[in-house]
Amino acid sequence: MLADLIENKTDIKVERKLNLGGTQVAFSALNSGELDMYVEYTGTGLVNILKKDAVNDPDKVYDIVQKEFNENYSLKWLKPLGFNNTYALAVRQDTANKYNLNTISDLAKISNELTLGPTIEFPNRPDGLIGLSKTYNMNFKEVNAVDGGLRYTALNNNKSDVIDAFSTDGLLKAFNLKVLKDDKSFFPPYYAVPLIREDTLKKHPELEDVINTLADKLTDEKMRELNYRVDSLKESPAEVSKDFLKKEGLLD
Structure with a gap:
């Protein structure tokens, strides 16, 4: 979705690197500059990357990862996409x-x-x-x-x-x-958020507004339905993504 939006709204050509595996591989690639951005989960950033104890307040989690990723890695969390993939x-x-x-x-x-x-x-x-x-x-x-x-x-x-x-x-x-039901609220919030390098934003400042058009557009229910189409109905992720963006009126 991010790649489709960027190519539709800017002159930037996007290289899509698929199936990178887990967080450690993707984050290492982002941190080293092999990637410019990917979508990460706030809870994963907090617990697995920053090695902090779980926090249950979604806004607090976002504030912590935003501040510390910026200070420690020169990375920026953009606006949450809307769904909590806990x-x-x-x-x-x-x-x-x-x-x-x-x-x-x-x-x-x-x-x-x-x-x-x-x-x-x-x-x-x-x-x-x-x-x-x-x-x-x-x-x-x-x-x-x-x-x-x-x-x-x-x-x-x-x-x-x-x-x-x-x-x-x-x-x-x-x-x-x-x-x-997680009746003791053990699992931290895992809101999906585009994570991008600060130097990429300096080079292409228009990216922030373009990517943020997707903010809050994906609810848990919408995401489950899109995943169902890919996992069970065997539709291609690329087509499902493009179809969603068109229905939301996000592509020109």
Whole structure:
């Protein structure tokens, strides 16, 4: 979306680097100048990059990362895109019904009977299983990490009982999963925000206004629907993105 907007509104040609992997790869590339911008999550910036304790107030998180990224890395967070892609734990409907699960506290009570099938990153993140286990006193029978979207298939095939998800995952809708309420507010806010190098903005000051036209345009529901179109209906991300921008009246 950012690339389409920039090419539509300016004379700048954008090189799209796709599938860079996790935050560490993308952030290192941005910090070294190999990338000019990418979309990061405020909670990830706070906990994983700045190594700070989780904060639950979205505005405070934004203010902290804005100030410290500017001072330490000469990077600028632009305006949030609107959706909060926070972590969630999800189970099949039959599991939820069997144990009467509505919250993560409910899950913690019977976690020693269940297998967690998380993403590869989740067990080792302080804002993932490490902190979650301490906060909720939770101890799964087994933890079998699975790559990306395959964890949904594993859950559906009864190879696992619980997965970590992101609140905007289209596959939550596709597999009709029950998302458990984070009743102790453990997971920090993960608002998606374009993160850009200050020297790139100095070179192309028009970028800030162009990118900020996307501010608050993507709700959780809209993002889940777009992800559903890509993950389940197998539409191309490029076409889904362009279609969204046209419907929002953001492309000339």
